[in-house]
Amino acid sequence: MNQNKTKLQTTSKILYSANIFTMKNDEIKSSNTSTSELSQRFTSKWGLILSVLGIAIGTGNIWRFPRIAAQNGGEAGAGAFLVAWISFLFLWSIPLIIAEYGIGKNGRRGIVESFAQIAGEKKAWMGAFIGFVATAIMFYYSVVAGWCLYYLFESLQFGLPNNYQDALSVWDNFHGRGIPVITHGIIMILGSWVVIKGISSIEKANKILIPILFLILMISLVKAVSLPGSWAGTSYLFTPDWSTLTEPRIWLEALTQNAWDTGAAWGLILTYAAYMRTNDRITISAFQTGIGNNLISLTAAIIIFSTVFGTLGNTMSNSEVLEVMKSSGPASTGLTFIWMPQLFSSMSGGGIFSVLFFLGLSFAAFSSLLSMIELVVKVAVDAGFTRKKATILTGMAGFVFGLPSALNLTFFGNQDFVWGVGLMVSGAFISYAVIQYGESKFRTDIIHQEGEKYPLGKWWDLIIKYIVPVEVITLLVWWMYLSATEYAPDQWFNPLSPYSVATVLVQWGIALLLVRMFQKRLLVNQK
Numbered sequence: 001m002n003q004n005k006t007k008l009q010t011t012s013k014i015l016y017s018a019n020i021f022t023m024k025n026d027e028i029k030s031s032n033t034s035t036s037e038l039s040q041r042f043t044s045k046w047g048l049i050l051s052v053l054g055i056a057i058g059t060g061n062i063w064r065f066p067r068i069a070a071q072n073g074g075e076a077g078a079g080a081f082l083v084a085w086i087s088f089l090f091l092w093s094i095p096l097i098i099a100e101y102g103i104g105k106n107g108r109r110g111i112v113e114s115f116a117q118i119a120g121e122k123k124a125w126m127g128a129f130i131g132f133v134a135t136a137i138m139f140y141y142s143v144v145a146g147w148c149l150y151y152l153f154e155s156l157q158f159g160l161p162n163n164y165q166d167a168l169s170v171w172d173n174f175h176g177r178g179i180p181v182i183t184h185g186i187i188m189i190l191g192s193w194v195v196i197k198g199i200s201s202i203e204k205a206n207k208i209l210i211p212i213l214f215l216i217l218m219i220s221l222v223k224a225v226s227l228p229g230s231w232a233g234t235s236y237l238f239t240p241d242w243s244t245l246t247e248p249r250i251w252l253e254a255l256t257q258n259a260w261d262t263g264a265a266w267g268l269i270l271t272y273a274a275y276m277r278t279n280d281r282i283t284i285s286a287f288q289t290g291i292g293n294n295l296i297s298l299t300a301a302i303i304i305f306s307t308v309f310g311t312l313g314n315t316m317s318n319s320e321v322l323e324v325m326k327s328s329g330p331a332s333t334g335l336t337f338i339w340m341p342q343l344f345s346s347m348s349g350g351g352i353f354s355v356l357f358f359l360g361l362s363f364a365a366f367s368s369l370l371s372m373i374e375l376v377v378k379v380a381v382d383a384g385f386t387r388k389k390a391t392i393l394t395g396m397a398g399f400v401f402g403l404p405s406a407l408n409l410t411f412f413g414n415q416d417f418v419w420g421v422g423l424m425v426s427g428a429f430i431s432y433a434v435i436q437y438g439e440s441k442f443r444t445d446i447i448h449q450e451g452e453k454y455p456l457g458k459w460w461d462l463i464i465k466y467i468v469p470v471e472v473i474t475l476l477v478w479w480m481y482l483s484a485t486e487y488a489p490d491q492w493f494n495p496l497s498p499y500s501v502a503t504v505l506v507q508w509g510i511a512l513l514l515v516r517m518f519q520k521r522l523l524v525n526q527k
Helices: 002-022 026-039 045-056 059-071 079-107 111-119 121-157 164-176 179-195 199-225 230-238 242-246 248-262 268-273 282-312 318-326 334-345 350-382 387-407 409-437 439-447 459-487 501-517
Strands: none
Touching (some): 045 268, 045 282, 045 350, 059 079, 059 121, 059 248, 079 111, 079 248, 079 268, 079 282, 079 409, 079 459, 121 164, 121 179, 121 334, 121 350, 121 387, 121 409, 121 501, 164 334, 179 350, 179 387, 199 230, 230 282, 230 318, 248 282, 248 459, 282 318, 282 439, 318 334
């Protein structure tokens, strides 16, 4: 009797399995896709680190960091800003990167469901908000990647502008003819094409992009420091003016820049961590990510400072050269897209140097964009979509919602302002999730693995539980004060003013309302 029953059960299982493979039902397809998603892993530690560095190394390192360092330097140099910036690497970025690795590896899903597993289903909206911030950044970040692509082709085909007016003319013609819409579309199509094939495709892309980017930076570094007068730029970069550390603005800029540099609290590292292999160590991976990224930022800064001082030092004083570096230009693009092409045109081998520079910038932007697309796709797959459908919809949405930034630089600047500051809120939510779970329990149960060579110390508990929340509250209050007194003193209450406190709070409020409304629909697979 038992044997017959067992045979009957076995036969039923076989028939049921065969039926699954032949049915066309979309729901079953979605379920199979989710199972496939859960089994995907990086093929090697090298693939993981290169992919995560692909998140971190972006335009924030090459485009933004040198300008921010120059703007926050004192009369003697920018070294004191570097001290504040490096401090936040260990007091903000690395602790949060560790938390992201832990949450993602533990959950093995997108940011919403992985977050809910740690903080509880009722707090899943916090994870959704983190994802919303990263998605909002994706909309305009692809526009920046498109700029880089255009200037790469400009360098290859038409040469370089010789003066400021010609450089500005190139920029104005680029925007006046609506080309940013086209390049934005190309970038979103290319990014979606890579992501649609899954993490293995993303890993392969980063194994090509990031080593080539490293090589480009090394060649550029050798060229830059060999320029006559370049040492003046490097010296300024590393010489501290300690009096600047008394200005709270320096610390605010240092924190936001480090968040931009490393990708901490974006939810992107959390998304990639879902694909970590079981034996991949979290703590060492986090330190490799944070320190490796900051070294790239410093390398980019040396290249930019050396190039600018080495090229302009013969005709300008140091203070005049610094004014060039501090000039943000339209949408904070002055240094990269207005001045750098001119500088390349005035140096021997500048044409090749220009191509390498914009190729590296394009690679950096594209590798970061891949992670932003993957974050959205992963959440959609968790919600029941197939990867193909999720990627196509993400690519279409990314293009449509990125159009305002592609067409209007004021809107672009507003989005950069609103969601760049939003990263601090994202950091607070990640810290909250760990505290809710129990920071010590999180460290011992999730971060530590058997045979751990470099166990994470209790210092991490203190930073996550106390220092990160204090940083967020202090800097947000200070930022609001600056916005009301310096950035937009006459319009801080006007939500239509691009750099007001009100525009930030209104857009954050809309985001929070949306994620609360759709929280349950994003948790369909949560058990």
